[in-house]
Amino acid sequence: MANRIQLFFLCVLLFSRAGIASDIEREQRLASQIVDSIIDGEAVFLKSDDHEFLSIYMEAEEPVGAVVVMHGRGYHPNWEDVAYPLRVGLAEQGWDTLSLQMPVLAKEAKYYDYLEIMHEAFPRIEAGIDFLRQNGSEKVVLVAHSCSVHMVMAWVNAGRMRDIDGFVGIGMGAVDYGQPMKQPLPLDQFKVPVLDVYGADEYPAVMKGAPGRWQAMQQAGHPKSKQTRVPGADHYFTDQGDALLDVVAPWLRDL
Numbered sequence: 001m002a003n004r005i006q007l008f009f010l011c012v013l014l015f016s017r018a019g020i021a022s023d024i025e026r027e028q029r030l031a032s033q034i035v036d037s038i039i040d041g042e043a044v045f046l047k048s049d050d051h052e053f054l055s056i057y058m059e060a061e062e063p064v065g066a067v068v069v070m071h072g073r074g075y076h077p078n079w080e081d082v083a084y085p086l087r088v089g090l091a092e093q094g095w096d097t098l099s100l101q102m103p104v105l106a107k108e109a110k111y112y113d114y115l116e117i118m119h120e121a122f123p124r125i126e127a128g129i130d131f132l133r134q135n136g137s138e139k140v141v142l143v144a145h146s147c148s149v150h151m152v153m154a155w156v157n158a159g160r161m162r163d164i165d166g167f168v169g170i171g172m173g174a175v176d177y178g179q180p181m182k183q184p185l186p187l188d189q190f191k192v193p194v195l196d197v198y199g200a201d202e203y204p205a206v207m208k209g210a211p212g213r214w215q216a217m218q219q220a221g222h223p224k225s226k227q228t229r230v231p232g233a234d235h236y237f238t239d240q241g242d243a244l245l246d247v248v249a250p251w252l253r254d255l
Helices: 002-016 024-037 083-092 111-115 118-134 147-157 204-220 241-253
Strands: 042-048 051-058 065-070 095-100 140-145 166-170 194-201 226-234
Touching: 024 051, 042 118, 051 083, 051 118, 065 083, 065 118, 065 147, 083 095, 083 241, 095 118, 111 147, 118 140, 118 147, 140 147, 147 166, 166 241, 194 204, 194 241, 204 226, 226 241
Parallel strands: 065 095, 065 140, 140 166, 166 194, 194 226
Antiparallel strands: 042 051, 051 095
16 A cells, blocks of 8 residues: 555656646645545545546445545545545445545645635546446535535536536535635536535635525526535534534435
8 A cells, every 4th residue: 555655646746746736745644644544445546637646435335326525625535524424424325435635735725725726626526426437326426515615616617517416515605704706606507406505603605605505506496406504513514424414315315
């Protein structure tokens, strides 16, 4: 495994020297910390353009579909407060799960900084979808938290949205103080049902944007789209993994 990780980061480093702006060293530290500690699921390295990135794959016993899980800003695919509860809990409820390492910047980076690297997420999203399709999944749903929601929305705005069957956005519209979104989330462009999940103790921007998100979802015209506010949860769903799973899993079953 050690040689595999070294090869992975050599490829990533070479690609970074070609102009990629994400923090490769930080991504390396995150992966080094979690790969050998994975108990549920297995580490899988997927190709993104001409480099590889870490993901964690977990198979359900009798899968009804598959879910791509994308963590929030600065975290990793085994993040304990959103990624882990969903990737493991959904697998236990019949969904193959693939949790992706998304592009990261330095800890002090803000929302506008991340706008510069949104495009780096596109091939990762598509690699995740392709992996699950190649492993036999006929139904694939994207589940994204916070900054990864913005990455999915940028992917949609870039005209690259394709064969998915649903989208779950957790903490949608989160931004930093003084850095409002430059354009609304393109929820009215979604060709699939959307679940909008946010905590009762959310960031102001997420709370304030809820009516507009719901209006855009209604314009898209999918009867299975839904917006849910989770009592007792903050933006990161700290210690609320079960509550988050209790919202996401039933919605997925009804797709």
